[in-house]
Amino acid sequence: MKTETVYATFVHSNGKHETVEGEVGSSLMDLAVDNGVSGIQGQCGGGRTCTTCHCFVDEPWFEMSGDLDPDEAEILEFVPERQKDSRLGCQVIVTGAMSGLIVRVP
């Protein structure tokens, strides 16, 4: 079965943009790590313990990314640069409808 491709653009604080592709059902962390996007890592492998995958998801994609579960919300409390659109990249699963999303790297 053919998998659907999704695209995400990571915007760095210096203004550099990186558009990468992956498969529907991948996490934002996987898209970043698999494509060598600097500034986003997945040190705990998606275990919601490291915050190295922290990123900012622009609207309207933040709204589409679903609610934070209590564990994600709790660990984000410890991220000094947290903003209202903060997410753990490992907890955002990219759907086909979200393709083209813009993600800012802290």
Ligand code: FES
């Ligand atoms: S990979 Fe560690 S919290 Fe997301």
